[in-house]
Every structure is written in C-alpha cells, then in structure tokens.
Amino acid sequence: MSKPVITAFDWVPWFAKGLVRDLRVRWALEEVGQGYDVRYLPQGTQKRPAHRALQPFGQVPTYEEEGLALFESGAIVLYIAETHGGLLPADRGGRARAIEWMFAALNTVEPPIMDYAIATLFEADQPWSKPRLPAIVARISERLDELSRRLGENQWLDGSFSAGDLLMIAVLRQLKGTPMAAMHDNLAAYAARGEARPAFQRALAAQLAGFTAKPPPEYAFLDQPPAKQGELA
Known part of the structure; x- marks a missing residue:
C-alpha cells in the first residue's frame, strides 16, 4: 500500500x-x-x-x-x-468520549484563541482590534478555567492519551508566548506532556x-x- x-x-x-x-x-x-x-x-x-x-x-x-x-x-x-x-479507545464509550474531546478542542476552545490571533496578528493594525481584545481574552480565560477544572490532576483528558488530547494540546499550543499560556499550571504541564511525546x-x-x-x-x-x-x- x-x-x-x-x-x-x-x-x-x-x-x-x-x-x-x-x-x-x-x-x-x-x-x-x-x-x-x-x-x-x-x-x-x-x-x-x-x-x-x-x-x-x-x-x-x-x-x-x-x-x-x-x-x-x-x-x-x-x-x-x-x-x-x-488514538481511540477500543470500547465504544471511551471512543465516543475521545471524539467528544476532539470536537471540544476545535469547536469550543479554539475559536476564541483564533479570534485572539486575528486581533493581535492578522488585523492588529485595524481600529477595531484593540478594543476587542479584553472581551476575547475574557472568553479564552473562561474556557481555560473550565478545561483546567475538568482536567484536574489527571494526566490526560479521559484515561489514556487519545486523539482528543492530540487536538486539545495542538490548540493550547497556539497560546505560547501569551500571558494566557501560564494561567493554569495543570494545563501548562498537560501541554508539555504532549509535546514531550516522541511522535x-x-x-x-x-x-x-x-x-x-x-x-x-x-x-x-x-x-x-x-x-x-x-x-x-
């Protein structure tokens, strides 16, 4: 093949x-x-x-x-x-939860992070960008608070490393270099565990x-x- x-x-x-x-x-x-x-x-x-x-x-x-x-x-x-x-658990419930986290990464956590990138990079010179930033940061902070509470002290989001973790960590990496990247120690450690994987x-x-x-x-x-x-x- x-x-x-x-x-x-x-x-x-x-x-x-x-x-x-x-x-x-x-x-x-x-x-x-x-x-x-x-x-x-x-x-x-x-x-x-x-x-x-x-x-x-x-x-x-x-x-x-x-x-x-x-x-x-x-x-x-x-x-x-x-x-x-x-990248997906063998049991039906575990597989469904891993896919659930894939959707959460892309549909819930990533959109406000992309808004931040647009406002600070792609449209930084536009008059509407700076006034929008406080609201964007507030939305990101809310999502990070929620994700941090759910992750807690767990190594991964739901048991073993899965495609849900892969996409969530890929999304969180977009905050590198911003103050928001250091808001939650457990999320920073979570992302670092993903980045440390040989793959x-x-x-x-x-x-x-x-x-x-x-x-x-x-x-x-x-x-x-x-x-x-x-x-x-």
Missing part, C-alpha cells in the same frame, strides 16, 4: 512555524506509525484551482490515500485514528524542516520575529 500524501507550505511567517495545521496530521501519523509523503505548496498556490479541487477553502493540509482525498485537519486526524490503532517531536521536526523556501517579496518582513528584524536592519 502506498503512503498517504499530505500537503503543507514550504514557507510561513515566523509566528506560524510549528503551528500550521499539517502538524496535527503529522503528529497523528507519527503516533500510529504510519509513514507519509508531503507535497509542499509555495505561498499563494493553495488558492489556485488545482488545490481548491482538494481543499475548497484554499488551505492546508489535505490528505490523499489510494483514491481518498480529505481536508480539514480534525477530520483527517479522526480518519487516521479510526483506521489505525492507538510529536518527530512531527514538529519534520514540519520545521520543510520550511525551505524564501518568502514572497510582499511577505519578506514576516520572515523573522520583530526583534530579529530590528537586528538585521
């Missing part, structure tokens, strides 16, 4: 490295021991018809395997978990190694963090 093929970018801005959603798929594949190939896309080509035929919203990742083509990282991770052992380390190294292209000229200013930009100026 041929290896599945995923798509990823060959360059992203400094703040997206280690966070682009193909990492979630790479991590799942590494956890189940499934090899894969990567088709790298230069920035901009994800919006062209050839890629939109696979991903109608012009994003990454996509996943292709023997005539099957999938998009949306959560759906791909669920497919991997369902077709390989190790995550392999996936992260593979993603970072794939950023080999130079940025498009119009995005060159995003190739390095602001401090480094200043040093290079």
Whole structure:
C-alpha cells in the first residue's frame, strides 16, 4: 500500500512555524506509525484551482490515500485514528468520549484563541482590534478555567492519551508566548506532556524542516520575529 500524501507550505511567517495545521496530521501519523509523503505548496498556490479541487477553502493540509482525498485537519486526524490503532479507545464509550474531546478542542476552545490571533496578528493594525481584545481574552480565560477544572490532576483528558488530547494540546499550543499560556499550571504541564511525546517531536521536526523556501517579496518582513528584524536592519 502506498503512503498517504499530505500537503503543507514550504514557507510561513515566523509566528506560524510549528503551528500550521499539517502538524496535527503529522503528529497523528507519527503516533500510529504510519509513514507519509508531503507535497509542499509555495505561498499563494493553495488558492489556485488545482488545490481548491482538494481543499475548497484554499488551505492546508489535505490528505490523499489510494483514491481518498480529505481536508480539514480534525477530520483527517479522526480518519487516521479510526483506521489505525492507538488514538481511540477500543470500547465504544471511551471512543465516543475521545471524539467528544476532539470536537471540544476545535469547536469550543479554539475559536476564541483564533479570534485572539486575528486581533493581535492578522488585523492588529485595524481600529477595531484593540478594543476587542479584553472581551476575547475574557472568553479564552473562561474556557481555560473550565478545561483546567475538568482536567484536574489527571494526566490526560479521559484515561489514556487519545486523539482528543492530540487536538486539545495542538490548540493550547497556539497560546505560547501569551500571558494566557501560564494561567493554569495543570494545563501548562498537560501541554508539555504532549509535546514531550516522541511522535510529536518527530512531527514538529519534520514540519520545521520543510520550511525551505524564501518568502514572497510582499511577505519578506514576516520572515523573522520583530526583534530579529530590528537586528538585521
């Protein structure tokens, strides 16, 4: 059987490295021991018809395997978990709860975190961004409080490590570098346990190694963090 093929970018801005959603798929594949190939896309080509035929919203990742083509990282991770052992419990109830946490990560915890990224990165120069921040931070804080209470002193969300933990930790990692990342010791330790897994380390190294292209000229200013930009100026 041929290896599945995923798509990823060959360059992203400094703040997206280690966070682009193909990492979630790479991590799942590494956890189940499934090899894969990567088709790298230069920035901009994800919006062209050839890629939109696979991903109608012009994003990454996509996943292709023997005539099957999938998009949306959560759906791909669920497919991997369902077709390989190790990411979903064997019993029906445990499996359902793991999937429940997958949905919670993507539908409940991630949306306000993405709002924060939009307000502080993608639309930071817009007049509405700064006034929105207190409300966004309040929503994130509420979700983190709730998640922290539910996790408690447990190692993982529901028994053994599952696809639910994989996606939840991937979502929480987006808060790195913000004050919210240190709000709850148990959540910080939870995310660190996920990042310490050998499968995550392999996936992260593979993603970072794939950023080999130079940025498009119009995005060159995003190739390095602001401090480094200043040093290079």
